[in-house]
Every structure is written in structure tokens, then in C-alpha cells.
Amino acid sequence: MSRPTAQSASPDAVIAVGDRFEDFLVNRGTVPVSDLLARLRSGDVPEGLAVGIGQGLSDEQLAEIRALTDRLGPAVTVAKPGVPERAQxxxxxxxxxxxxxxxxxxxxxxxxxxxxxxxxxxxxxxxxxxxxxxxxxxxxxxxxxxxxxxxxxxxxxxxxxxxxxxxxxxxxxxxxxxxxxxxxxxxxxxxxxxxxxxxxxxxxxxxxxxxxxxxxxxxxxxxxxxxxSVKQEKIAARQAVVAELTRLRDQAAPAMSGDRAA
CATH class of the missing domain: 3.10.129.10 (Hotdog Thioesterase)
Incomplete structure (x- = not known):
């Protein structure tokens, strides 16, 4: 038996996932968001399709899914908690x-x-x-x-x-x-x-x-x-630079002494 793919998923429910999650998209019931959007734009969806929103979708894709499912409803619904938004x-x-x-x-x-x-x-x-x-x-x-x-x-x-x-x-x-x-x-x-x-x-x-x-x-x-915080950081940065310069000078001192001896 061949391994199930996103294309062989049950037509009544799909989970939209970002296209870059290629390895995950072999799981039955998942669909690349680009494919879902193409189907929603064309209206080529089964009656009563339930869409779950997974991870990987951009703000533009989320907004388009929201608009298209509103237009196609009740033939297409977004499962709870709905199309997510981002924090401020x-x-x-x-x-x-x-x-x-x-x-x-x-x-x-x-x-x-x-x-x-x-x-x-x-x-x-x-x-x-x-x-x-x-x-x-x-x-x-x-x-x-x-x-x-x-x-x-x-x-x-x-x-x-x-x-x-x-x-x-x-x-x-x-x-x-x-x-x-x-x-x-x-x-x-x-x-x-x-x-x-x-x-x-x-x-x-x-x-x-x-x-x-x-x-x-x-x-x-x-x-x-x-x-x-800015004041603290300036002091710490100045101290770090001084310590590093001291380390570099100490490292160079033996080499300089060796050159003079030669």
C-alpha cells in the first residue's frame, strides 16, 4: 500500500500548514497553505469543509483565508479557535x-x-x-x-x-x-x-x-x-574593552622582547 499523502486526505477536514514544512506535510489530512488558498480562490472545495490552521502561515495568508472562508461560508468553516492573529x-x-x-x-x-x-x-x-x-x-x-x-x-x-x-x-x-x-x-x-x-x-x-x-x-x-540600563552597559563595555586591550598588550610584550634579544 502506498504511503498516504496530503492529497489523499479526507475531503471534509484539512489542516493548513506552511509550505516549508515539507516533511510534516506527508501526514494524511495536512495541506500546504498555498494549495488550500488556490482551492479557496477557485471555489473548488467540498461542501462542509472544515479547515484547521496550523503553523507557518504569514499574516497575508491568514488574512486571505479569513476573507475567503467568510465569502464561502457556510460551505467552508475554520475550526476553533479560528484564524489566529499576532500579538502587538x-x-x-x-x-x-x-x-x-x-x-x-x-x-x-x-x-x-x-x-x-x-x-x-x-x-x-x-x-x-x-x-x-x-x-x-x-x-x-x-x-x-x-x-x-x-x-x-x-x-x-x-x-x-x-x-x-x-x-x-x-x-x-x-x-x-x-x-x-x-x-x-x-x-x-x-x-x-x-x-x-x-x-x-x-x-x-x-x-x-x-x-x-x-x-x-x-x-x-x-x-x-x-x-x-544604558549607563550600566556603557560602563561594562568600557571595562571589557580595557581588559581586552590589556590582554593584547600583555600577549605582545614577550614577542617584542624576543625581537630585541635577537
């Missing part, structure tokens, strides 16, 4: 919108928050590293960083003054693969300490793949005023 770019500290990896953050309890994983296939941490069917761990770590940044700026450090985040430690445990399907992140604030140079946060972020706990990331970070 400024809150994630990313300069390029495609590099935002999470959706808008919602509060789920006291000091608990959740967001969807929303990956563009051309995001910087996927562009040059995509092996096998799963999403690389480095991508999930960057998603966690963006998540705690958004949570902090949206719910805890909301003043007008510009701030910087300084990571103290990060520890991660990966229990299972995360594939380019719907996934969610959950944030739990473990400890918040106020200090003269800004609050220190300890948090735990868990990444869930459906009902499966895929990974846990513990982090400690400090949020400090940008003016203070």
Missing part, C-alpha cells in the same frame, strides 16, 4: 512583524496568562534551521521570551518610561515534539520581587500541544529603566 509587535520587542511568534495574551487567573503559538514559516528562528517534522526548540524558547515580555509589559510594568529586560537565568525541559499544529503557551508568575533598580520576575511557561504538555521553561528576569 511593540510588546514583543521585534522590529519585523513576521518575527512575532505568539498571539494576543489573555489572563486566565491570578498571575496566570495564555497565548497561542502563531508562527510565520519565514520567522528568523526557522529561516535557517528546520530539520524533520517538528518545530525546533530554539523557536519555542524565543516564543517563551516574547510571551513573558508581553505579559510583563501588558499587565505588570505599564508606565510611560522606557524599560529593558535583563535575563538572569533560563531553564528548559522538553517532554515531546511540538509539530506545526495549533499550540498554546501558559504563563505562571512564581515570584515578583521589587528592588531599587526594577522588579525581578520568576515565571514558568508551559507549552501545550493539544492536551499534551510539550515543554516547560523557567525564567528569571529583571525589568530596569532604560536610562539606567
Amino acid at each position: 509587535q511593540r510588546l514583543t520587542h521585534k522590529h519585523d512583524a513576521k518575527n512575532v511568534l505568539i498571539g494576543p495574551v489573555g489572563q486566565t487567573g491570578e498571575h496566570r496568562f495564555a497565548a497561542d503559538l502563531v508562527l510565520d514559516q519565514h520567522v528568523e528562528v526557522l529561516e535557517d534551521h528546520l530539520t524533520g517534522q517538528h518545530i525546533p526548540a530554539i523557536t519555542l524558547l524565543e516564543a517563551a521570551r516574547q510571551f513573558w515580555t508581553v505579559v510583563t509589559e501588558q499587565f505588570y510594568v505599564t508606565g510611560p518610561d522606557r524599560t529593558r529586560f535583563v535575563i538572569g537565568s533560563v531553564g528548559s525541559t522538553f517532554h515531546s515534539f511540538v509539530f506545526p499544529l495549533a499550540a498554546t503557551l501558559q504563563y505562571e508568575l512564581l515570584e515578583l520581587t521589587r528592588t531599587p533598580v526594577g522588579p525581578v520576575f520568576k515565571c514558568r511557561i508551559s507549552i501545550h500541544h493539544g492536551d499534551t504538555l510539550a515543554s516547560v521553561i523557567d525564567a528569571e528576569y529583571r525589568v530596569i529603566p532604560e536610562q539606567f
Whole structure:
């Protein structure tokens, strides 16, 4: 029996995934987003088609799916939670919108928050590293960083003054693969300490793949005023340069002495 492909999937439900996830797209029921869009544009879809949104879609592709399924409905529906959106770019500290990896953050309890994983296939941490069917761990770590940044700026450090985040430690445990399907992140604030140079946060972020706990990331970070951070960084940079120049001079001194002796 030949191996099933995306083209042999049941016609009543498909999962749209970014075209670059070629290895994953051999799984029955998945379809490259470019193929899905072509079918939706032509109207060549079975009645009652349910579309699931996986990972790897650009903002333009998500917007077009939203518009086309609205036009074709109820013949075509998008499965819950629907067509995802991305978090506000400024809150994630990313300069390029495609590099935002999470959706808008919602509060789920006291000091608990959740967001969807929303990956563009051309995001910087996927562009040059995509092996096998799963999403690389480095991508999930960057998603966690963006998540705690958004949570902090949206719910805890909301003043007008510009701030910087300084990571103290990060520890991660990966229990299972995360594939380019719907996934969610959950944030739990473990400890918040106020200090003269800004609050220190300890948090735990868990990444869930459906009902499966895929990974846990513990982090400690400090949020400090940008003016203070810039001053600290200048001093540290100056000290690092002086130390390196001293090392270079000390390294050159014996060679110079040897030349004179010769």
C-alpha cells in the first residue's frame, strides 16, 4: 500500500500548514497553505469543509483565508479557535512583524496568562534551521521570551518610561515534539520581587500541544529603566574593552622582547 499523502486526505477536514514544512506535510489530512488558498480562490472545495490552521502561515495568508472562508461560508468553516492573529509587535520587542511568534495574551487567573503559538514559516528562528517534522526548540524558547515580555509589559510594568529586560537565568525541559499544529503557551508568575533598580520576575511557561504538555521553561528576569540600563552597559563595555586591550598588550610584550634579544 502506498504511503498516504496530503492529497489523499479526507475531503471534509484539512489542516493548513506552511509550505516549508515539507516533511510534516506527508501526514494524511495536512495541506500546504498555498494549495488550500488556490482551492479557496477557485471555489473548488467540498461542501462542509472544515479547515484547521496550523503553523507557518504569514499574516497575508491568514488574512486571505479569513476573507475567503467568510465569502464561502457556510460551505467552508475554520475550526476553533479560528484564524489566529499576532500579538502587538511593540510588546514583543521585534522590529519585523513576521518575527512575532505568539498571539494576543489573555489572563486566565491570578498571575496566570495564555497565548497561542502563531508562527510565520519565514520567522528568523526557522529561516535557517528546520530539520524533520517538528518545530525546533530554539523557536519555542524565543516564543517563551516574547510571551513573558508581553505579559510583563501588558499587565505588570505599564508606565510611560522606557524599560529593558535583563535575563538572569533560563531553564528548559522538553517532554515531546511540538509539530506545526495549533499550540498554546501558559504563563505562571512564581515570584515578583521589587528592588531599587526594577522588579525581578520568576515565571514558568508551559507549552501545550493539544492536551499534551510539550515543554516547560523557567525564567528569571529583571525589568530596569532604560536610562539606567544604558549607563550600566556603557560602563561594562568600557571595562571589557580595557581588559581586552590589556590582554593584547600583555600577549605582545614577550614577542617584542624576543625581537630585541635577537
